[in-house]
Amino acid sequence: MFKEIKNRYLRYFIIFIYFIILFFCALQINFLWLFGYSPSYADIKSPSQRVGSELYTSDGKLIGRYFKENRTPVEFKDISKNVVNALIATEDVRFYKHSGIDIQALGRAIAGMGKEGGASTITQQLAKNLYRTRYNKSSGLAKRIPLVRTIVPKLKEWMTAIKLESNYSKDDILTMYLNTVSFGNNTYGIKTAARSYFNKQANQLSVPQAALLVGMLKATTSYNPIKNPEKSLARRNVVISQMNKYNYITKEAANTYKTAPIGIEAGNEDETSEGDSYLRAAVDKYLEKWCEENNYDLYEDGLKIYTTIDSKLQGYAEDAVKDQMRILQRRFYSVWGNEDPWEDSERKKVDYPDRAKKSLPIYALLQKKFPNQPDLVDAYFNKKKKMKIFTYKGDRDTLFSTMDSIRYYGKILNTGMMTLEPKSGKIKVWVGGIDHKYFKYDHVNQSKRQAGSTFKPFAYLAALESGMSPCDKFTDKPVSISYQDKGETKVWEPKNADWSYSYQDMSLRWAMGRSVNTVTAQVTEKVGWDNVVKWAHECGIDSHLESVPSVSLGPNDVTVYEMVKAYGTFLNEGNKVDPILVEKITDRNDNVIEEFKPKFKRALSEEIAWLMLYMFRGGIEEPRGTSQALWEWNTLFKKNNQIGGKTGTSSDYVDAWYMGITKDLVTGVWVGCDERTAHFKNGEQGEGSRTALPIFAKFMEKVYLDPLSGYTYGPFPKAKVEITRTYNCPTPRPPVDTVSTDSVLVDSLDLEMIAPDPQELIRTEPTTTNTKVDEKKPVIESQPKQETTTVPLTRKEERELKRKQKKEQKEKEKNENNN
Numbered sequence: 001m002f003k004e005i006k007n008r009y010l011r012y013f014i015i016f017i018y019f020i021i022l023f024f025c026a027l028q029i030n031f032l033w034l035f036g037y038s039p040s041y042a043d044i045k046s047p048s049q050r051v052g053s054e055l056y057t058s059d060g061k062l063i064g065r066y067f068k069e070n071r072t073p074v075e076f077k078d079i080s081k082n083v084v085n086a087l088i089a090t091e092d093v094r095f096y097k098h099s100g101i102d103i104q105a106l107g108r109a110i111a112g113m114g115k116e117g118g119a120s121t122i123t124q125q126l127a128k129n130l131y132r133t134r135y136n137k138s139s140g141l142a143k144r145i146p147l148v149r150t151i152v153p154k155l156k157e158w159m160t161a162i163k164l165e166s167n168y169s170k171d172d173i174l175t176m177y178l179n180t181v182s183f184g185n186n187t188y189g190i191k192t193a194a195r196s197y198f199n200k201q202a203n204q205l206s207v208p209q210a211a212l213l214v215g216m217l218k219a220t221t222s223y224n225p226i227k228n229p230e231k232s233l234a235r236r237n238v239v240i241s242q243m244n245k246y247n248y249i250t251k252e253a254a255n256t257y258k259t260a261p262i263g264i265e266a267g268n269e270d271e272t273s274e275g276d277s278y279l280r281a282a283v284d285k286y287l288e289k290w291c292e293e294n295n296y297d298l299y300e301d302g303l304k305i306y307t308t309i310d311s312k313l314q315g316y317a318e319d320a321v322k323d324q325m326r327i328l329q330r331r332f333y334s335v336w337g338n339e340d341p342w343e344d345s346e347r348k349k350v351d352y353p354d355r356a357k358k359s360l361p362i363y364a365l366l367q368k369k370f371p372n373q374p375d376l377v378d379a380y381f382n383k384k385k386k387m388k389i390f391t392y393k394g395d396r397d398t399l400f401s402t403m404d405s406i407r408y409y410g411k412i413l414n415t416g417m418m419t420l421e422p423k424s425g426k427i428k429v430w431v432g433g434i435d436h437k438y439f440k441y442d443h444v445n446q447s448k449r450q451a452g453s454t455f456k457p458f459a460y461l462a463a464l465e466s467g468m469s470p471c472d473k474f475t476d477k478p479v480s481i482s483y484q485d486k487g488e489t490k491v492w493e494p495k496n497a498d499w500s501y502s503y504q505d506m507s508l509r510w511a512m513g514r515s516v517n518t519v520t521a522q523v524t525e526k527v528g529w530d531n532v533v534k535w536a537h538e539c540g541i542d543s544h545l546e547s548v549p550s551v552s553l554g555p556n557d558v559t560v561y562e563m564v565k566a567y568g569t570f571l572n573e574g575n576k577v578d579p580i581l582v583e584k585i586t587d588r589n590d591n592v593i594e595e596f597k598p599k600f601k602r603a604l605s606e607e608i609a610w611l612m613l614y615m616f617r618g619g620i621e622e623p624r625g626t627s628q629a630l631w632e633w634n635t636l637f638k639k640n641n642q643i644g645g646k647t648g649t650s651s652d653y654v655d656a657w658y659m660g661i662t663k664d665l666v667t668g669v670w671v672g673c674d675e676r677t678a679h680f681k682n683g684e685q686g687e688g689s690r691t692a693l694p695i696f697a698k699f700m701e702k703v704y705l706d707p708l709s710g711y712t713y714g715p716f717p718k719a720k721v722e723i724t725r726t727y728n729c730p731t732p733r734p735p736v737d738t739v740s741t742d743s744v745l746v747d748s749l750d751l752e753m754i755a756p757d758p759q760e761l762i763r764t765e766p767t768t769t770n771t772k773v774d775e776k777k778p779v780i781e782s783q784p785k786q787e788t789t790t791v792p793l794t795r796k797e798e799r800e801l802k803r804k805q806k807k808e809q810k811e812k813e814k815n816e817n818n819n
Helices: 008-029 041-045 081-091 103-111 122-131 148-167 170-180 190-198 207-216 229-245 251-258 278-286 288-294 311-336 352-358 361-369 374-382 402-409 457-465 508-514 517-527 529-539 560-571 606-616 628-632 634-640 693-705 795-818
Strands: 053-056 062-066 304-307 385-389 396-400 413-421 426-431 473-475 481-485 488-492 505-507 575-578 582-586 592-595 599-602 644-649 655-661 666-673
Touching (some): 122 170, 190 207, 207 251, 361 374, 396 402, 457 508, 457 517, 457 529, 457 560, 457 606, 505 508, 508 517, 517 529, 560 606, 606 644, 628 634, 634 693, 666 693
Antiparallel strands (some): 304 582, 385 396, 413 426, 413 666, 575 599, 582 592
């Protein structure tokens, strides 16, 4: 067809143009996979900026981010004019005059062989950054040809730049560029950079600050103001000179700006980095399946995730944990001194550091490298090096060997805490440990530990389900239970902690409140340990439970999450809930993508659930109940407030628990060392009432004292159905109680707290054992004062105790004077 053109030069020119068009078409469609990916018009219309997702509390506070590239987009109106002027003056002074390709600058660059500067426009740079035209995966087979692999990406940028200019305004292109470009230190976009380097919003940047950030774009490492402040300052002043050259600022102003200090002010780390935390990791895991099913990427799709976490309650919980764990760590060190705390169940020392060393991957590699040379292997593990370590006074630099580090962290106590609002199914507090930076393992839903006596309520639940009432009685006496184990007959003889028995008849409520092992074992035998397992699963325990005679004393491993969920069934009128951690997810423009609703399932009747709450109150109201340590925080019992709870301590004081229930919330707390052979020596130091319970108490005290927390004092809800079981059977208060601790073998029974004034124990209970509820008749339960058991206290604890005693004495004298 070209032969019809008679003019030879015109024909050659048209043929050249024709092949140019064919080449660009082949380039666009990636003909024969020669040229790699080129953005289509659909890509141009919906550019992906790989924006990280943001994590918020239920009350709208930003608490974390997920990103591969740390960026937060900003609109043009929210960008300082100084930034725009600095960028144009430095990178593309003819930006508003060209259509994506600056022919004049291109000709100058070709004529000067690149010595007069490049010809890449801001639009071309945007094309390169936004669509990664120079990445290997964007290249085709032609990348193996030396000259072609240089030209093809440049041609792609030209094509993409023209497409961008035809679809977006100049201001839009500037905005996309400033939202996309890297400012070093995994900081992307002008908003994140302004916050990271100057702790300012993007619209607040001054001329020197804008010039410094724009200057970094030439080489983010070389001109990084943190790593290379002198070079960064010099580059900033070059940008200021350019702004003066193109009349964006006067010469006098330029000279003044050049003398300004670099003025770096790093922003809040939680906002400018991943802000990694237990909660952030838990939400990531929580949404893993949802993201897969709905084709979303937390790290690139710019989602806004609103959790159920209450920022105030979370703060109060973290404060309570930090305060109590600091005390417990000092107590732990004081108990053991220079002695190693690692022992087996027979109190024989365990070489934990050696075992931990051999479990490290590097140990196997060293064994291969130095066979039959144990001294060289040991030398590696004993070599000192600079290391940051965790302390309650902040990070500390030290010289530690690997073995030093193993010994140090093997003695650190940790904790897990979760608070659930069962009625709504929302998790309000999530504390996975003492410091996520050093202890990644989440002690709420990853760590499984022996539940100890916090598991006993499921035996009493099984008893109620079998037809018993809280008033049914069992005798605290020696118990011998025969059972079959793999065809072999075995005998289990549970003991109380002090190896003695009171031989008293105890109601179920009293026995559960006192956490008496022998009575719990008898109840378990009567209802069947299979039924205890069954009702634990029904309430929300998902872990495998070995059905053995001792199951009610908590030998099975469970998580804090499971225990809180299961206890929530009692407060939620017998409805088991699958708690939610995320309320809703929106896009960057606040359009709702997904709303999450909890799932409820009837597990218990309302009557049984109400009776279980009544049983839980026994820990406070029954003589020497295991929760009576809560009376130390007397503000918890204002306005007839009621609290139910259960302490728990596993064998050898390895795991300590407290499960607390109020009219609105269920809170679970676990305390212990990650290394199970490390433990306290006795119950006075390490039982649940002295370790985990104070965390619950300090937390709830802060919640109640904050009128804006949304949670108030008050009694448990009244029964909404007829209670057909006899339940009001006051327990006589014997002068001596031989059951003294709480665990699989030991429990929190030896704690004798100073009891409250009897008038504070007024409860809206019926005064008879009538099977119908009469909520109007009050019962006054008196409780004699008991002596406080002597326990090892830190100096701070002793000072606090003396202050409280003086305060109580003054209040007592004041009351006597008033009377």
